[in-house]
Amino acid sequence: MPLPATIPLPGGLAMPAVGLGTFRVRGQEAVDAVSWALAAGYRHIDTASIYKNEEEIGTAIRASGIPREQLFITSKVSPYQQGTEAATAACEASLRLLGTHIDLMLVHWPGVAKVDAASPDNAAMRRQTWRVLEQLHRRGQLRVIGVSNYEIKHLEELLGYAEVKPAVNQVECHPRYQQRDLRAFCQAHGIAVVAYSSFGSSQLLSDPAVQAVVAAEGITPAQALLLWGLQRGCGVLPKSVRRERIEEAAPARLAGLGELSPEALAALDALEEQQQQKYCWDPSGIA
Numbered sequence: 680m681p682l683p684a685t686i687p688l689p690g691g692l693a694m695p696a697v698g699l700g701t702f703r704v705r706g707q708e709a710v711d712a713v714s715w716a717l718a719a720g721y722r723h724i725d726t727a728s729i730y731k732n733e734e735e736i737g738t739a740i741r742a743s744g745i746p747r748e749q750l751f752i753t754s755k756v757s758p759y760q761q762g763t764e765a766a767t768a769a770c771e772a773s774l775r776l777l778g779t780h781i782d783l784m785l786v787h788w789p790g791v792a793k794v795d796a797a798s799p800d801n802a803a804m805r806r807q808t809w810r811v812l813e814q815l816h817r818r819g820q821l822r823v824i825g826v827s828n829y830e831i832k833h834l835e836e837l838l839g840y841a842e843v844k845p846a847v848n849q850v851e852c853h854p855r856y857q858q859r860d861l862r863a864f865c866q867a868h869g870i871a872v873v874a875y876s877s878f879g880s881s882q883l884l885s886d887p888a889v890q891a892v893v894a895a896e897g898i899t900p901a902q903a904l905l906l907w908g909l910q911r912g913c914g915v916l917p918k919s920v921r922r923e924r925i926e927e928a929a930p931a932r933l934a935g936l937g938e939l940s941p942e943a944l945a946a947l948d949a950l951e952e953q954q955q956q957k958y959c960w961d962p963s964g965i966a
């Protein structure tokens with residue numbers, strides 16, 4: 680079965696299922712990585728205000744000559760930019776730096792920087808941020824809006840007051856941290872899941888269990904982990920600053936591989952039971 684190349688979003692928008700991750704990529708390295716990715720067929724770039732590379736991404740996009748409507752740009756409002764005034768300024772800055780509209784704007788994190796994780800201020804401020812995103816969405820500057828690192832409790836709260844429902848939840852998700860309950864909740868509420876850190880920030884690539892699984896398939900560990908995410912219905916965000924690695928994870932290369940065999944899929948599915956492992960920050964403590 681061919682894997683879907685896009686994930687449907689509200690308003691008839693189609694999000695390319697494979698996007699280039701750009702965390703910790705700045706300056707000329709960011710321009711190069713995005714340029715190579717676009718040349719390799721990527722049409723979705725994932726950035727965030729806190730990555731401090733939106734300007735470079737805008738530059739690479741314009742230089743590519745690819746019509747803007749063929750591209751999909753995700754950015755995020757950082758934990759330092761929560762609340763009405765800061766989130767408004769953050770969105771304006773992202774739009775200015777990128778030099779184009781934003782296809783998907785996310786609330787990066789349910790918490791607020793420098794606010795205690797247990798404080799009710801987190802909920803009050805992320806609600807204000809959501810209202811800002813809703814307003815800019817209605818004005819057409821943010822085509823779709825969503826969240827990132829939201830647990831079920833954060834989503835339930837948001838769904839209770841959202842006038843525009845979140846279209847996406849971007850979360851850490853890979854065979855050692857599968858987010859089964861969260862993915863089921865999102866599916867039930869029509870929220871697309873985008874998986875980040877598919878490679879466990881590179882540590883999963885050398886995991887002996889992953890290596891054993893992929894040897895039989897004749898594919899690379901990166902490809903196996905990305906196919907696992909796609910087959911679980913998620914978008915994926917491979918990140919690399921190396922051209923050959925960007926090409927190894929390109930959408931057409933992955934599509935050409937088809938699905939993982941049932942045995943490989945089952946072996947990767949079994950990893951979390953053997954040992955659950957989270958590689959990124961944990962939002963469960965945010966009230």
Ligand SMILES: NC(=O)c1ccc[n+]([C@@H]2O[C@H](COP(=O)([O-])OP(=O)(O)OC[C@H]3O[C@@H](n4cnc5c(N)ncnc54)[C@H](OP(=O)(O)O)[C@@H]3O)[C@@H](O)[C@H]2O)c1
Pocket residue numbers: 699700701702703725726787827828849850874875876877878879880881884901916917918919920921924927959
């Ligand atoms: N919303 C959030 O809070 C959040 C959090 C984390 C990540 N993200 C997004 O998701 C993206 C991906 O996550 P991530 O950056 O944490 O990590 P990742 O994609 O799991 O792993 C990236 C690391 O793997 C290495 N790598 C990539 N391809 C490789 C290959 N074929 N062989 C060997 N090593 C390879 C990269 O090194 P080189 O660059 O040197 O190749 C990099 O160090 C981010 O860039 C960001 O866009 C979002």
